[in-house]
Amino acid sequence: MIRATVLSGLGHAVFVAVGLLVYVMTTRIGHQRRHPSAAVGWVLGIVAFPYLFVPLFLLFGTRKLARPVRHASAPAQAWPGEGPPWATRLLASMELAPAVRNHSIVMHADGGQALQGLLATIASARQRLDVCTYILAHDEVGDQVAQAMLQCVRRGVTVRLLVDAIGSLRTPPRMLRALRRQGVQVRRFMPLLHNPLHGRTNLRNHRKLAVADGQRLWSGGRNLASEYFEGRPGQPAWVDLSYEIHGSLAAQAQARFATDWRVASGIRLRKGQRLRAPHAQPAPPATGPLAQWLPSGPDHADDTVHALLLAAAYHAQRRIVAVTPYFVPDDALLDAWCLACRRGVQVSLLVPACSNHWLADTARERALRELTAAGAQVWLSPAMVHAKAVLIDDDLALAGSLNLDARSLFLNYEAMTAFYDPQQLHWMSEWSAQLIAAAHPYAARRPSWGRDILEGVVRAVGFQL
Numbered sequence: 001m002i003r004a005t006v007l008s009g010l011g012h013a014v015f016v017a018v019g020l021l022v023y024v025m026t027t028r029i030g031h032q033r034r035h036p037s038a039a040v041g042w043v044l045g046i047v048a049f050p051y052l053f054v055p056l057f058l059l060f061g062t063r064k065l066a067r068p069v070r071h072a073s074a075p076a077q078a079w080p081g082e083g084p085p086w087a088t089r090l091l092a093s094m095e096l097a098p099a100v101r102n103h104s105i106v107m108h109a110d111g112g113q114a115l116q117g118l119l120a121t122i123a124s125a126r127q128r129l130d131v132c133t134y135i136l137a138h139d140e141v142g143d144q145v146a147q148a149m150l151q152c153v154r155r156g157v158t159v160r161l162l163v164d165a166i167g168s169l170r171t172p173p174r175m176l177r178a179l180r181r182q183g184v185q186v187r188r189f190m191p192l193l194h195n196p197l198h199g200r201t202n203l204r205n206h207r208k209l210a211v212a213d214g215q216r217l218w219s220g221g222r223n224l225a226s227e228y229f230e231g232r233p234g235q236p237a238w239v240d241l242s243y244e245i246h247g248s249l250a251a252q253a254q255a256r257f258a259t260d261w262r263v264a265s266g267i268r269l270r271k272g273q274r275l276r277a278p279h280a281q282p283a284p285p286a287t288g289p290l291a292q293w294l295p296s297g298p299d300h301a302d303d304t305v306h307a308l309l310l311a312a313a314y315h316a317q318r319r320i321v322a323v324t325p326y327f328v329p330d331d332a333l334l335d336a337w338c339l340a341c342r343r344g345v346q347v348s349l350l351v352p353a354c355s356n357h358w359l360a361d362t363a364r365e366r367a368l369r370e371l372t373a374a375g376a377q378v379w380l381s382p383a384m385v386h387a388k389a390v391l392i393d394d395d396l397a398l399a400g401s402l403n404l405d406a407r408s409l410f411l412n413y414e415a416m417t418a419f420y421d422p423q424q425l426h427w428m429s430e431w432s433a434q435l436i437a438a439a440h441p442y443a444a445r446r447p448s449w450g451r452d453i454l455e456g457v458v459r460a461v462g463f464q465l
Contacts, residue, residue, distance in 0.1 A: 099292035102247025125212035134167035137225035297413035
């Protein structure tokens with residue numbers, strides 16, 4: 001019995017050692033850079049509860065699919081693109097496509113207008129239509145979009161629909177099967193079972209877009225469900241933001257969709273392989289609104305939007321305005337915004353008083369207290385705000401699918417658009433000012449001992465997942 005106990009203890013130690021070795025091999029050799037708190041959490045979990053955390057790490061542990069591909073002279077090159085030099089040079093160093101001129105950009109704060117814009121984008125397709133969404137609901141909006149895609153198929157348009165497997169868990173399988181039977185190509189991104197990319201189950205596709213022929217783009221923060229557009233019976237629509245773009249940016253978005261489509265089938269881009277538009281596109285106009293497509297996620301070696309937000313915090317001279325449903329930033333971004341406040345930049349943050357995720361509301365409290373203590377203005381909206389937008393001075397505005405939380409910043413496939421044109425900057429400034437005018441200020445309160453522990457635990461767990 002004593003010998004068996006010793007062997008059991010030795011086997012346990014070997015299992016823990018192997019688990020730690022797997023962690024080191026995956027994170028170091030695979031360039032899986034992590035926040036220190038995330039790294040400590042995984043290591044402590046593997047040591048304390050190896051039989052639980054080793055399988056969890058193998059299932060959820062991968063954070064990046066791409067490795068850095070660097071050209072030594074890239075950061076020093078004079079980037080030919082337009083826009084704020086500090087932003088365009090940084091984005092060029094991360095090998096993102098430059099900002100381009102477009103024929104037109106229309107912003108949609110009203111849900112009814114956003115839905116009409118989406119349906120018009122779908123109806124404009126003549127050769128190819130690509131649709132990507134996190135949630136596809138079986139409700140009035142979801143059914144309208146499904147019927148619009150089927151009408152495209154009947155006209156001879158090639159239609160591809162990419163839905164996130166977790167986000168669309170409530171989508172009836174019969175709905176997707178019916179679309180397939182009638183000619184829509186459908187793929188589910190990173191399913192829990194039969195995932196073609198093992199160990200990547202935690203990497204969700206949160207991008208929302210519809211691209212017609214690489215010429216028209218509809219994108220933003222709205223999922224394809226009624227609450228994001230017109231509301232449900234007895235409930236108002238959520239505050240959200242989307243936009244239509246006619247021009248060269250659509251080709252960049254379609255090229256990104258093509259890579260996501262390949263990943264959903266288990267195919268990854270080889271190291272150094274470049275994105276290409278599916279077919280030849282007309283040259284961008286010489287004049288027109290300037291915008292830049294900013295994908296972020298495991299398919300990029302850098303955390304592109306996070307890096308841009310950090311740089312923006314140190315370059316901002318007058319103001320930073322942010323609208324987000326969930327605010328659980330990492331320490332680096334939170335510290336950067338607090339430092340911006342202390343050097344005289346007016347930081348304004350709008351979040352819903354009560355979002356649709358109580359865990360996010362609990363985890364955000366520490367960050368909100370730190371921001372207000374540094375001098376930021378934090379506003380609580382009485383309505384559910386699902387829009388994601390950041391405005392830096394009068395130089396740069398971001399809008400898209402990325403929430404200001406660790407999951408969106410470091411794990412999800414996300415897509416933002418950077419707007420540099422005065423017209424879009426003015427529109428977003430007025431839009432955010434109207435939301436703030438209808439909100440009430442956040443009052444920081446010192447938490448109890450138990451509440452402080454709860455906030456820390458929720459924040460730590462939320463960062464890992």
